[in-house]
Amino acid sequence: MPGVQSGLRRVAVDTRPLRVPAYRRLLLGQGVSFIGFQLTSVAVSAQVYDITGSSLWVGLLGPANLIPLVVFGLWGGAVADAVDRRRLLLWGSLVAWTATLALLVHAWTDMRNVYLVLAIVAVQSTGFAITSPVRGAIIPRLVPAERVAAANTLNFLVSSVGTVLGPLLAGIVLAKHGYTMAYLIDVLLFGAGFYAAARLPRLRPLGEISRPGLRSVVDGLRYIAGQPIVMMSFVVDIIAMAFAMPRALYPQIAAERFGGSAIAFGWLSASLAIGAVVAGLLSGWVGRVRRQGMALTVVIALWGLTVAGAAFAQPLWLIVALLAVGGAIDLVSAVWRQTILQTYAPDEMRGRMQGVFMVVVAGGPRIGDLRAGATASAFGLVPAWAGGGLLCAVIVVATGLAVPAFRRYDAVAERLKR
Structure with missing residues (x-):
């Protein structure tokens, strides 16, 4: 019926950007390679827990990722504003691929050296820190602003599809073939993302070019500090991830409640992304929300409450379902935050804004990993998990409502002004 079809079009995902060939290749290449990236992420967490038997060591994967993300994410964003973004994407991808090869060799030789694993993860994080802001800065150059x-x-x-398939694949691969096969699959899937980057057009910087370095990074941070809306888009995400991200506790809950089942661990690792996929398929309404600052405050509070509820659930299906709701909320939040940055900042600042965005998006969960692992070691699984979610909800509401510019931000009015 026409009414039903019209309603479905309003809520279904908007696929019009796929009409741009360069964007379509980049998206599909990223999707395939991201399955391998998520497979490796799950395998590394499981391997570290297998070597050490400690959630604290799994939590230490957080700072191993975070330090390179901060240093090279900010630097990579500054470089992306000064050089051909296609070339930088290729170089960063090679760094990440080399690290995955090193994980493969480590597993194949059965070294079981947790310090070496942490060092390799830091190198892999360096490659990710370079490529992620570049991809974000490229999008407004490939598709129209609207x-x-x-x-x-x-x-x-x-990315969410990859985060579903990667962990579920990891559960199967780790149960049947072990860590070596997991890393080998990632090495092979990586080729799709590299091919897509190689096929991009040349993307030289527009507008005023700042020489990449400390001064350029400081200029970007100064810009953020002077824009309350941009600043708050980062702050609310840090609150969400640092306090409520439970993933460092997945190996422990799989061991304590589900007998160490690799399949259960895979479902837990995929749960957030399952919800994000469903939300993405029904996301046609997301771009029509105008009061995005207030909306972000509300959805992040709901994220914290949903994560807290999952800590008390006992059946695997219920934990997965609650975390999936949280993942759906997180996708909506991420779209609004990313869009604010890409449309609010000028092109000559987009690389640096995406560098900071990547540091926050990827670094926040690493801080959350460390917090979760440390508090679980000190207070137990449920207090660490549920307490973080409840704190997230309280703090984000208090913070979001305290900044009038963010609370009143109207995305449509802002776009018309510009």
Whole structure:
């Protein structure tokens, strides 16, 4: 019926950015390679827990990722504003691929050296820190401004599909073939992302070019500090991830409640992304929300409450379902935050803004990993998990409502002004 079809079009994901061939190749290549990246992420967590038997060591994967993300994410964003973004994407991808090869060799030789694993993860994080802000800065150059929100939604949707398939594949591969096969699959899947980057057009910087370095990074941070809306888009995400991200506790809950089942661990690792995929497929309404600052405050509070509820659930299906709701909320939040940055900042600042965005998006969960692992070691699994979610909800509401510019931000009015 026409009414039903019209309603479905309003809520279904907007696929119009796929009409741009370069964006379509980039999206599909990223999607395939991201399955391997997530497979490796799950395998590394399981391997570290297998070597040490400690959630604290799993939590230490957080700072091993975070330090390179901060240093090279900020630097990579500054470089992305000064050089051909296609070339930088290729070089960063090679760094990440080399690290995955090193994980493969470590597992194949059965070294079981947790310090070496942490060092390799830091190198892999360096490659990710370079490539992630470049991809974000590229999108507004490939698609029209009015399609940026839809393109971001597709990006997060494809990444979420990878975050579902990667952990579920990891559960099967680790149960049947072990860590070596997991890393080998990642090495092979990586080729799709590299091919897509190689096929991009040349993307030289527009506007005023700042020489990459400390001064350029400081200029970007100064810009953020002077823009309350941009600043708050980072702050609310840090609150969400640092306090409520439970993933460092997945190996422990799989061991304590589900007998160490690799399949259960895979489902737990995929749960957030399952919800994000569903939300992405029904995301046609997301770009039409105008009061995005207030909306972000509300959805992040709901994220914290949902994560807290999952800590008390006992059946695996219920934990997965609650975390999936949290993942759906997180996707909506991520789209709004990314779109604010890409449309609010000028092109000559986009690389640096995406560098900071990547540091926050990827670094926040690493801080959350460390917090979760440390508090679980000190107070137990449920207090660490549920307490973080409840604190997230309280703090984000108090913070979001305290900044009038963020609370009143109107995305449509802002776009018309510019």
